[in-house]
Amino acid sequence: MRAHGHEPDLNPAYREFAEYYELAIWAASVCRPRDKAKVKKRGVLVVEKWILVRLRDRQFFGAG
Secondary structure, X not given: OOOOXXXXXXXXXXXXXXXXXXXXXXXXXXXXXXXXXXXXHHHHHHHHHHHHHHHOOOOOOOOO
8 A cells, every 4th residue: 555645644642742732734745855855845945034033132141
């Protein structure tokens, strides 16, 4: 049985994890591993912006 390219079956625990944290699961295609790097990079950028938006109005002081 082959996996469906547009609607792959997900591990139930992985699906529950994504639903709990309100995450979208985007599967990279098997034949094009270059997609995987793009997905990871995009996810990192989203998280980075999310953190920086919450810290932008704070002022930090050095310990020394």
